[in-house]
Amino acid sequence: MVDAARRAGTAQRRSVFEVFARHLPSGRRYGVVAGTGRLIEELTDFRFGDAELSWLSDNDVVDADTLDWLAGYRFQGDIWGYQEGELYFPGSPILVVEGTFAESVVLETLALSTLNYDSAVASAAARMVSAAGGRPLAEMGSRRATERGAVAAARAAYIAGFDATSNLEAGRTWGIPTMGTAAHSFTLLHDSEEDAFRAQVAALGPGTTLLVDTYDVAAAVDLAVRVAGTSLGAVRIDSGDLPGQASAVRRQLDGLGATATKITVTSDLDEYAIAALRAAPVDSYGVGTSVVTGSGSPTAGMVYKLVAREDSHGEWVSVAKKSTAKLSVGGRKSPLRALDGGVASAEVLHVEQDPDAPTASARSGRPLLVPLVTAGVPDPQYLGVAGTALAREHRAAAVAELPTDAFRLARGEPVIPTVYE
Amino acid sequence: MVDAARRAGTAQRRSVFEVFARHLPSGRRYGVVAGTGRLIEELTDFRFGDAELSWLSDNDVVDADTLDWLAGYRFQGDIWGYQEGELYFPGSPILVVEGTFAESVVLETLALSTLNYDSAVASAAARMVSAAGGRPLAEMGSRRATERGAVAAARAAYIAGFDATSNLEAGRTWGIPTMGTAAHSFTLLHDSEEDAFRAQVAALGPGTTLLVDTYDVAAAVDLAVRVAGTSLGAVRIDSGDLPGQASAVRRQLDGLGATATKITVTSDLDEYAIAALRAAPVDSYGVGTSVVTGSGSPTAGMVYKLVAREDSHGEWVSVAKKSTAKLSVGGRKSPLRALDGGVASAEVLHVEQDPDAPTASARSGRPLLVPLVTAGVPDPQYLGVAGTALAREHRAAAVAELPTDAFRLARGEPVIPTVYE
Incomplete structure (x- = not known):
């Protein structure tokens, strides 16, 4: 795509991509955003090295001009997103990437790999945390995750309210309390x-x-x-x-x-088994397989979609796929968590034509987008150990706004509706 | 565990650990072993570096003696296993690690992380391959896997019979044909x-x-x-x-x-959707989410269990957990795929007391263990691009031995029984 767009002269068009989930995993009431801190940290190292470039060249994947472009690749655009630990609902634009088409489109797999897995784990973990009713939970599932995925899973579970992990590398890298057995x-x-x-x-x-x-x-x-x-x-x-x-x-x-x-x-616990132990004299839980595999939903199913771009005159145009089942809503969104007496009542997505226009919802509530990366540079408050701790605090505050129906384990609809304005 | 065993003088006892699954994922007829080549490749780089050792020291995780031992850690034992691409059934000892307790027990998470994920993907992929009835399949699920897990998934799907991947890094690292869209x-x-x-x-x-x-x-x-x-x-x-x-x-x-x-x-295909397209004029399939998440079974659920060890006199003792639900069979196993007219009829596990005794099954068939690592050195034929291609060939040969009931998509029992002798 980059190669063809470069030849066609369209690769430099400013573009806005949004990451969102079309629906929550079956029966869930809310989702928890995780992976954002990992993503923006990995973004700064996202380069094409000599080994990769040689292979692309040897296999004629792209032409010589595009190889040069890849060799110098540094993302220099802007990224906004839901603060890590924030909750999300169908359509919530949890990440908004603005840059040239070429520099933005190559981030798709990195963005989705981090956000889809970490959010799947965090969303499952949050249900276990509420099912545990205040008793501590330890994440012990490294053996049922991939080598590096295990470290990400420990971090996502911690953000969602788990208290510790058996993964020592997660302790070293992200400052998560560790325990052993x-x-x-x-x-x-x-x-x-x-x-x-x-x-x-x-x-x-x-x-x-x-x-x-x-x-x-x-x-x-x-x-x-x-x-x-x-x-x-x-x-x-x-x-x-x-x-x-x-x-x-x-x-x-x-x-x-x-x-x-x-x-x-321990022993194959999931949110239902944890809930079933509420009346038993148990002091803490160790959870493995179910948390690192998203308890039946191993991916959050998020997509990375172009929603706006410049035309040949430099004017912004909203774009969206039009055919059949997988409808998307074009245009950049300004999301707001509408609150009614401090309780979340709707996910309001104000659709703008112009990305420079201010948020214009008539409803009161909490704006959800924060700047994560500006001109290619991540905001340091969201990185590393401090960023992970901040995400955990943010999740606790966001969960506290949910209506109590959010914590029912039975399958149901998202606990608040998504409204496009 | 290493720390405590070192102080107790038991860390140096020769030990045999086996990796096996207690059961196949719900309703599957057979499983496909994958991840072995990645595991033995990663084993040679499995070290504790300065950053890890400092953190372990600063956090008092282990004592100074154990830190020294970790600093010099190199696995020097032997590993046998099912050749990558081989099929497995409940109890199949797909990996057998022999070394001191200490050097072997620290491999648990590495071994299970690689084998559980890759085998889950390969086992799901194999069903899609048979459902496709000879039409080519491309793996396109990187966005729904973790950053490095995506590369492993592409490799596992290829071993199971997929024809290509959209993951260029899998092409570069493992020689898998790549395609784009x-x-x-x-x-x-x-x-x-x-x-x-x-x-x-x-x-x-x-x-x-x-x-x-x-x-x-x-x-x-x-x-x-x-x-x-x-x-x-x-x-x-x-x-x-x-x-x-x-x-x-x-x-x-x-x-x-x-x-x-x-x-x-493309479009959220799994083995059932592929089968439903058999009569349609489709030339090839692109499969994403379902293959990289194991189509409902995102982990193979394998465990790493001590089955034999030396006692204080240097004699081998078979060991197994005795309590309630999660029974294991102690003792080293010699596995054989029993064949009847070239068709697989049973997974025969001959349980030996003495790990040096030869295979002693009365049945005829194909012995399943091959030496993978000898005195810490991997057999190079199983590594890299050549090892991946070999695993794909081996899978094809092993699948050709299965009775036709193996390819029914409906839920059922393993297509051959596991017999302990």
Whole structure:
């Protein structure tokens, strides 16, 4: 596309692309924007190096002029977007990229890869957080995500309200609190469960979490308190009927005097299993597969669409695909979260012809676009450890505006309508 | 775990870990192993660098001795596994890692991240390949995968029988044939559809594929043949009622004399939609979201389990978790694909106590484990471009052994049973 547009003289036309989801994943009430901080950080390193250029040349993918252009590629346009951690609804323009057609169109895959995955994880994680009703959640799903995707998943879950991750690289890169756990292999490595528990307590102190379901849970709980004492930090249960197990283990721990020892449960938890454990004496949850795979919706399904561009006279023109099923609304949008007594009531998208015109909605509410990248330079407040913490705070504030129906786990419509004005 | 085992003197015990799936994704008849080549390639670079070690030290994750051990970490053990492209069934030990406990246990996340994702994609892709009945398939899902996961997905789909990818990095890294497509934004960039088609044909010649559903399909097909001539390579349809659209476009192209112009369809295809297009005049498919997200099963759900280890006398002991729901079978397995007249009839797992004992199944068939890594060094035949091509060939040969019931899309049991001997 870049090659052909360059030859046709259209590659330099100023263009506006929007990222949005046509609908929320089936039955969800709201979505959580994540990946924005990663995207604008990766944008600054988004280059075509010698190895890539040689391959493009050897395989005649683009012509020599376009190769030169790619060699010098630096995005120099502007990007606005929903602040990371913001909520989104069908049509919400969570990212708005303005630049030349050529410099903007090559960002499509980078933008969608980061935003689609991270938002899918964050949107699922947010449901688990509300289902947990204030009990802490740890993300433990690295094994069910790709090597680098696992780090992104830990970050997205944290933004959505998880408290910690077992992914140490996510701790190092994004400042997310980390935690660990012993696997069954650690118990099985030793000649007895007692040897394993003693080894773990010797290394990590009695405040550690002992895994009690390798052989017999009741025997292991007895042993755990015998080895670590009543100051044992926690026990972990990873199989079986979790509500029943948790109640039995709580009674047993209390009977042994370990009244402060906590119970953490893992084992294929998702938002429904977490909700089902609300009445059980569980202190914290470890969630793996379901959070890193978006709990049934592994991508947010966002698209990157041209909505406006210059014509041959330099005038802005709104554009949109016209055929059949996949209708889009052309023109740049100015989005607003309409609020009624502090409670979100609509996602209002004011459609403008002119990208320089001010927001013109008659409704009161919270404008949703913030400048993320100006003339190619990211706003540093959204980057790194500080940006991740800021996104988590922003998510908490945005969730607090939702009507209570947003937290129903049952399938339903988006909790507020999207209105085009 | 490493820290505690080192202090307890058990970290150096020789150990055998197996990677296997307890069950196939819901309703699937077989799975396809992928990710092995990527894993053993990444293994050689799997190190703990200064940045990681400083962070581990600053955060007191491990003690100073373990930090030193991590600084010098090189996997020096042996790995066997199913050859990449091989099929798998519940319990199939697709990877067998033997080394010290410490050097082997730290590979868990790397091994599972690569194998779980790539096998999920390959297993879904294989169903699309059989549903396509010989028509070519292109992987176009990068936007719905993570940045690096997208490259892995392209590779896994190719191993499973896809013919090409739109991910150029997968072409560069793994030698996978690449193809491209024009997006709706390319048409919308131009003042008219005709300008867009002329620009594309000028850059890529009449053999290119023109996207015909931006405005009106019938008008676009007329225009496409007028601009490119009857030697137009193909038209792409990305929306609407695909079987009906394809038939109408075929009649129109034939009527215009463009009898050799092909029709390619995209638009949220999965194996069921591909099968539904069997009777339609479609020449090739482009598949995005569903293949890179495993078509409903975004992880293969494989686990990494200790199955045997030395005891304090240096004797091998089979080990397995004993409690409730998640039973594992201890002991190293020697797997065999039992064949009856060349047709697969069972996955036979001979359970050995002694890892040095030879395979001892009474059944005839094909042994499934090959040496992948010996004393830390990967077998080069499984690496890079050549390894990827080899995996694709191996998949084709293994699929050819399956009974025909394997290719039913309806949910069902694994097509052959897993038998422990």
